[in-house]
Each structure stands twice: as C-alpha cells, then as structure tokens.
Amino acid sequence: MLIIGEKISIIAKKVREAMMNRDPKPIQELAEAQWRAGAHFIDVNTGPAEEKGDELMKWMVEIIQEKVHSPLCLDTTNPVALEAGLKFHNNQWGRALINSTSNEPERFVMLELAAKYNAQVIGLTLGKGGIPADAEERCGIAAEIMARAAEYGVSLEDIFLDPLILQVCTMQDQARHSIKAIKMFQELNDPPMKTVVGLSNISNGVPKTMRSLIDRTYLTLLMYEGLTAAIMNPLDKEIMDVLKTTNVFLGKTLYAHSYLEM
C-alpha cells in the first residue's frame, strides 16, 4: 500500500509559520523524516492559499524535492497554486498526485490540470448533494468523476478514488459505508480502480489518546478490502507496525522475525 505522508499541512502551526516566513528547514525536516519512515508521496497541503498561492506552492515543491526524492501530493483548492506546483514538480521520482477533484463544478479544473501536466489525481466522491449517504451513492459519484476524467483525457489508471472518510464519533455508520465503497470502487473498472483515503479523518473529534488506535484499526479493515493508498502519518510507529503486520497477513510482505524493522 502506498503511504502519502500527511504532516506538511497548513493546519499545523509549525508548518504554517514556516510557510509564512519562507523558512525551508522545518518543512524539509518533516519531509525527510516522513520519506525515511516509508512515505511514497509527501502531501503538500497549502490550503486555499488565496494570496500568492502560486508562489508558495512553487517554493514548497522546490525546497521539498531538493531534499526528498519522491513524488508529491499537491493539496490545495487553488488551481493557480496547483498549476505552479505541477510546473515545477520533478517527475524523476514519480508523477505528482493532485489532491483533489470531486463532483463539484469548481473542482473540474483539477482534471484539466492533471491532463495538461500528466499527473495523477484523487477523485473525492463528494458532489453537490453534500455528504454521500452510503457506498452506493459514493459509487454513483465515482462513475461521474470517471466519465468526466475520460472527457478531459485523464486515464482511469491515474485516478485514485477517495470514499471520503468521516469521523466515527458523530457518523458511526459512515465508517462501514466507506469500507464497502473501497471494495465497490475497484469493481468499477478492469483493471480495478485505485483507491485512497484520508485516514485520520476517521478519528477527528475523538480524545487525542485514542486517535492512533482508531486510525490503525480502521486502516487494517480498509487494507483488507484492497486500499491502494492512504494519506496518513508515517511517523506514527504504531500505525506503521500495524500496516506492516497487515501486509504480512495479506501476503504482500514475506514474513521474517524482524519484519517490523524493515
């Protein structure tokens, strides 16, 4: 399973300050730490980044890829900022991943950019109708995103469908619907559609000491259904250990007594 390191986010105070002050060091350190811990992509969340968002994203892409030889997951709702990031993304270590398009008209432009820059893109199954009620509704939205991707010239193999993970503490049933959606998404195409989740959404709002437990338990269920990628915290050793163990159960890693150290 692909790990998308979530730590570089405008929501984190330290990262936000470094972004504002254009101080590369804290951002580079976080990127390197996640990469060393096994992240395949580094998520770069600059939020809406309305003012000079393009400058910020370009700077972020350059300083991170100066230190980390992995592709980035560009996470912004601002298409101008996104395009700036894509323009400067170094594809030597893999193609960029756009986070994200959805079934909302203002997000269609992300598909246009994916096609223009040969990037991969996350398709969040969220539409005008608000939060999808169940797995079936998520599949309906996914089908619309897939049809639109074809119109824009984005290959279905470059799309990661995201069922939209919701917090278990207020929407308990949704946890189950999202698991089912991961299974159903794959059946929408042959070869199976790729899937992704924002894992820590599941534990939003729960007491802090329980978050890691909830995240990692949920992860095993999603992996069992064939999840392709997760935006998660690779610096959380407990989650990583569960991920590695699940990979052993699923036959993706050959067992050895020291498998956790690998």
Next chain:
Amino acid sequence: MAYTIPKETYSGKVLGLEFGKGPKALKVGGENTLPFLSFEGNIPNKPVIAYEIQDILPEDWPDTVQKQYTAVSDNPVKWAQFCQNDLKAQAVALRLIGTHPDRGNRSSEDAAKTVKDVLSAIEIPLIILGSNHIEKDASVLVAAAEAASGYNCIIGKAQEGNYKTIVAAALAHNHKLIAMSELDINLAKQLNILITQMGFDKERLITDPMCSALGYGLEYTYSVMERIRLAALLQNDATMQPPIVGDVGMYVWKVKETLASGADIPQWGALEERGILWEAITATAMLTAGANLLIMRHPKAVETVNKVIEELV
C-alpha cells in the same frame, strides 16, 4: 490480429555481485525478470557453475565422479588447476570438508594454508566452503577468510548458529558471503536481515536456501527459491534480492539413484549416465527456480547444464 506476448512488469531487481579478481573475475545476478524470461526484462549475467573440489581425498564420492579426478584429487592445488586448465572451469569451490571433526578434524591453520596454496595456483575465482559443522566452521572460515584476503572470494556458509563471526571475517577481509538456512523461506529472510544489520552490505550477500536432489525434496528447494525470487522481483523485497546459490553436487552424489549399479537394478539403466543425468537435471531445476550460481561435481553434468544455459539465455 497479431499475437502480443503478455508481459509481467517487476518492481524489483536481483542484486549483481562480482567475485574473484583480474580478468577472470565473474559477475552473477543483476536481472530484473524471472529466470530466462529475457523478453520481460534484462538478464545481464549468465548463471555460473563452479567445480567442487575438496581439501582431502574424496573417498565418500561415488566412483562415477571420483574417477574423473583420480590423478589430481590427492592434492587440492593440482585439482584446482585441473579444473581451471583442463575442464575450463569458470570458478572453483573448495570445500574444507577435512576440517569436520568426524572427517579428519584438520586445524584452521591447515585449512588456511590449503586456501592460500590453491589461490596462488589459479586465476579463476574461488568459493571457500566450510565442512558445514556450525562450531568448527566459525573458526575455519575466519582463518580461511584471512588467508584469502584481497582475493574477493565467496566464503560460506554463514548459518543462524555461527553467522556473527563469519560475517565479521568476511567484512574484515572484503569477501562475499553465502548465508544459508535450511529450506525455510522465513528464516532465509531473517538471516539476511540479521547479517545486514551487522553492517554487511546486502550487495555482497548470496542466499543459499539449501539444495536437495531430484527425488529427495527438490520440489521444496524449488519452491523456496521461487518464492525468494517472487519476493525480490514482484514485491521489491530488498532483503530477498541477493543472488541465489545451489550447492547441487553434494546433495546429488549420495542418493541411491547415483550409487546403485545397473547390475543391481537393471530397470534403472547404466549407472554412470544415470548419475550424470541426476546431477544435470537437479541443477537445471535450480536454474529455472532462480539460482545464479551452481556448485557441481561431474564434468559431463556441468557441460550439459552449460549447454542448457547457452540455449536458454
């Protein structure tokens, strides 16, 4: 419509390893596809066959192989030169079987001297093997590694019970190392991890999952080798990417089918031909399972397997 060959793509690659020195040095491994599937990837190096010799008279070898070496087998130096010059061997594997407590119990110093003498008499790469006695090998292989310092040999075999001292010796004297486990895929991986955790580069390792002869567990060896290769190539498991060795001869030339005479069991046919075939078939199976290096005994069997390699690569 034209037929398109379905192709698998592999995320991993077998590590390339060089041993020996000078113009006769050899390289094995380096492929990024399953054995002989050159249409799917790149196979830069052919499998290599090393002739097995030993430090004492091969009295336990059956006549079929013993008689190939009668003129030279009383002296490992002459024997090694015979392999190099007459048999055109690419490499020699010297088994220090005489150091085994039950086989003469030669000292580490004696073994080291044999290694030195053989090395100064040949130009082709040398593989140095212990007697497979856990405790004794720990001292013999350390002395042998020192005696061979600078020759970039392959030494072995490091096992769960003795790897620490042998790894340290291979590290200190810059040799390549065979890590052996007994037909257990998980232990094979674990041993490779433990060895690399000592600071030994995985680029210098060779995995020996333990060989077995046709009719005597060959399918177990085959499955373990195959699984190692699948982990290396499809799962990009770095711990399983070293080249694989098949120590074929010693397992083949002790089974009933290579010993029983045609007079005793007429329906089995002539003994000599049967023995050669037994070794050649076992070796070929190892190659198709993923072995990069073979250790063999009978010149005719080696010739046959080399022909297979030429035709398949």
